[in-house]
Amino acid sequence: MEKETLKRIFDFFEKKENLKKPFVYKLAINEPFTEDDLNVKGNLYFPNSKKITSLPKGLKVEGDLSLANTSIRTLPEGLEVGGWLSIEDTSISKIPKGLKVGGSLIISHTSIGILPKGLEVSGIIYAINSHIFNIEEIPKGVITEAIVTTNKLLVNPNLTISGNLRLPGTNITSLPKGLKVGGDLDLYNLMLKSLPEGLKVGGNLDLRNCKQLTLLPEGLKVGGNLDLRNCKQLTLLPEGLEVNGDLYIRSTPLSKRSDQYLAKYIKGRITR
Numbered sequence: 001m002e003k004e005t006l007k008r009i010f011d012f013f014e015k016k017e018n019l020k021k022p023f024v025y026k027l028a029i030n031e032p033f034t035e036d037d038l039n040v041k042g043n044l045y046f047p048n049s050k051k052i053t054s055l056p057k058g059l060k061v062e063g064d065l066s067l068a069n070t071s072i073r074t075l076p077e078g079l080e081v082g083g084w085l086s087i088e089d090t091s092i093s094k095i096p097k098g099l100k101v102g103g104s105l106i107i108s109h110t111s112i113g114i115l116p117k118g119l120e121v122s123g124i125i126y127a128i129n130s131h132i133f134n135i136e137e138i139p140k141g142v143i144t145e146a147i148v149t150t151n152k153l154l155v156n157p158n159l160t161i162s163g164n165l166r167l168p169g170t171n172i173t174s175l176p177k178g179l180k181v182g183g184d185l186d187l188y189n190l191m192l193k194s195l196p197e198g199l200k201v202g203g204n205l206d207l208r209n210c211k212q213l214t215l216l217p218e219g220l221k222v223g224g225n226l227d228l229r230n231c232k233q234l235t236l237l238p239e240g241l242e243v244n245g246d247l248y249i250r251s252t253p254l255s256k257r258s259d260q261y262l263a264k265y266i267k268g269r270i271t272r
Helices: 003-016 023-028 259-263
Strands: 124-127 146-149 153-155
Touching: none
Parallel strands: 124 146
Antiparallel strands: 146 153
16 A cells, blocks of 8 residues: 555544554654654564664653564664563664663674663563673673573573573573573573573473483472473483473483373373
């Protein structure tokens, strides 16, 4: 539909039905924003848009904001996002002052190299294949549950990761002692040889295709399912293991174990 036709339609509804023009439409045609426009109530998605190169100053999005694989070059100062913010695969090279994100921040596959003081991320910062590397701890002045780089998982020791933690696509080979994840923990296809003492997972624990994994820690607690499919070197389950969901053990040495042995640890079904 042509731009002039769209303009006439939105103008009509704005005058006759008192309906606001969509934020995305105003941004596309460079129409001025009102203060009310800058407070977006829901989610804001720009899927693979090559027309979006900037956002207005003072923007606040109550839900998620997805700018992944767009042509955006900068983020406005004072941007606030209530949900998660994704700027993956963009040309953005700098995080603005005062950025606040209520969910996770995804800056993977960007040239961002510094996390500025005052950055507040309630969830996790995913910086896989970015220019953030060789850091040994969460930078001072940065508030977040954890930072995931290509090779490392840095966790705030005073916090439990409240949501999901997903690490596929990284080269991480070890996890920090006492790690606690409130949601799902996805470790699919990682080169882990062991898991840390004190690990607790509130949701599902996915260890599929972790072919180097030789043992699980004693006292491991999993609130959902435990998926061990294709873990070729796992022969035993540890003492104190508690799985509230199902156990998946196809293509593992554990599949030869008796139901009586496995049932001691599993409250759900056993799938061989």
